[in-house]
Amino acid sequence: MSTLVVGSVALDTVQTPFGRAEEALGGTAVYFSLAAALFGDVRMVGVVGDDFPAEAIALLEQRGIDLGGLQRRPGETFRWVGAYGDDMNTAHTLDTQLNVFETFHPTLPPHYRDARLVFLGNIDPELQLDVLEQMDAPAFTALDTMNFWIDLKKDALLDVIRRVDAVLINEGELRQLTGQYNVLSAAGRVQELGPRHVVVKRGEYGALMFSGDDVAHVPAYPTYHVRDTTGAGDSFAGGFLGYLDSCSSHQLDDLRAALVYGTVMASFTVEDFSISGLRRATPESLCERYARLAEITRIVIPEVEPDLVPEGV
């Protein structure tokens, strides 16, 4: 079993009320891969410049991530500079230097094409489609996107949305994409396009999943010290698809468990800058947090139902 991811590989400079990271390892493909690699084989598609640190490559290889599709080009690696205030749900972008990412064109090595699951990270939807078309017949495909592509390449984005099984998207971007404020209506609009599953990421408020007619909700894992939320959504996607790749089927209960694993992965990432929090995730701590979320959300049906006044209110 294996999961393919295409997305940014970045050096991030991030300022939050709790500290600062300078040119630290980041990007969708990195967070996703590190999270998904806990569950099985991951194949990365992306691009870095000739300044990309050898230690970062060594770390990814050590985690068993296949870098056969990670292009190394002359020039500088993609850089993102961002800041957060107290509200860590929203990043403020201060600078973006696309560098080698600007002319990135994903070409899949032949041995990548039979990957069972595919995650199309937040890149140009035309490139997302291009990756999808190079695949043999993946069992499950998902994508993420952002405001930039909704504004500039909405038609291409809608084309690729029509072809995936799942859309993982921030609440604000879901509203922007659909023009619907109500999250149920908005998710319904996306499902009408084709995807059976819509996962709405709501930062510290958790995640909602619409799967066919089913609605599932998982709150964020309770965390006292949220230091940097960069990569939380990508780690979430890595946990979500990584777990699904470990499942023989993709039934509703599998998707619901994936939603919890995604939530748990994100909770490690937000505890520290760059990938430091995520690297501290162990199989034991994952299972502990999974069980804790089950306890927090457990709804007790009262043994004795209240004697309700029949006229109603």
Place this chain on the structure above:
Amino acid sequence: MSTLVVGSVALDTVQTPFGRAEEALGGTAVYFSLAAALFGDVRMVGVVGDDFPAEAIALLEQRGIDLGGLQRRPGETFRWVGAYGDDMNTAHTLDTQLNVFETFHPTLPPHYRDARLVFLGNIDPELQLDVLEQMDAPAFTALDTMNFWIDLKKDALLDVIRRVDAVLINEGELRQLTGQYNVLSAAGRVQELGPRHVVVKRGEYGALMFSGDDVAHVPAYPTYHVRDTTGAGDSFAGGFLGYLDSCSSHQLDDLRAALVYGTVMASFTVEDFSISGLRRATPESLCERYARLAEITRIVIPEVEPDLVPEGV
């Protein structure tokens, strides 16, 4: 068993993207009482002017609500004028006319004093304390408050917080009260003052409850048509305390069930203007929504745990 509530009784004029209500029945004591009355006896403390509609009195009496503590004074009833944009989590106050509420001083009829539960709605904390001191020995006490009192009467507010079992508060006001942005840290600060239970109301993102060391979360009930969120928090409190009043004990599972009943009550209120949505709640629909929330939040522990890579990520 019985629950006492003190709070505003109002005529609200509300504009939302989905319509408008003019001088419609509202106020904390009204929403709370109608919700709590489904579970048992409710005793209302408040004040209205001589313009308060006779039909409103008749409705409250018909629901079995004890109005022995509802003062009728010469002058006009409290009026609130507010508006909401697409984000129905936040009301914009356009006008407040305190009228008879300005000189309100709650005096409890003797037969009110043995009420088993007490809810101190969002009024001057000095009056909240005054009500508490008129009570015999309630089994469970709770309060709500708002930005105005946090700004103007923080010391009195802290005094009354120290004396109640539970604080039910909006997330933004919890942050303002404690100076802590992180919701876990903020709730912990309130618990340090005395209350064992802190219930954080997060609008469409549901509610978090901290009870001693326990953390519980219930998402908002999924609602396609949210027309007016006025009174949602007060209906929530009415469902929460009303259910607790029907319980012989107030153990953790009782509080968790109360959190669900509060959530369900709020979901009826937001479906229509004024008390129209809440009035449509029936015992059957309450139980249905309770069960639906249990299904939405059900976390499945996988039968076969994933074979996690032991080195971690």
